[in-house]
Amino acid sequence: MREAMERSNEDPRGALVRPYAVTRGRTEPQRDIAIEAILLTTQRGQQEARFAGRDKQAIASLCDGRAQSLAEIAAYTRLPLGVSRVLVADMVADGLLALHEVAQAHDDDRMQLLERVLSGLRRL
Secondary structure, X not given: OHHHHHHHHHOOOXXXXXXXXXXXXXXXXXXXXXXXXXXXXXXXXXXXXXHOOHHHHHHHHHOOOOOEEHHHHHHHHOOOHHHHHHHHHHHHHOOOEXXXXXXXXXXXXXXXXXXXXXXXXXXX
């Protein structure tokens, strides 16, 4: 993880490369990925990410052996969230990353949780 961050600091392109250039002008990902979705590098990603480009290689390095959320990937690579979302969606489609969606809770479950938290706060 630290290596990926150090490489992003050493990049001679710096702020010269616009985000739309990284995604080849695309602003919408191939699939919708939640900001809290968990991602891991696949076996294929470990072998092929170095051929996918600098940014995708950095993402694969971050997620290799350590689960990362989309938000963490954007923060560590210092890429805008929208750019990270497009790149990650491409990597999931190519089989370089495994996507683990966060389970959606029902409204009733959320309401019960909020009521328990509020009750606990009142007791303090």
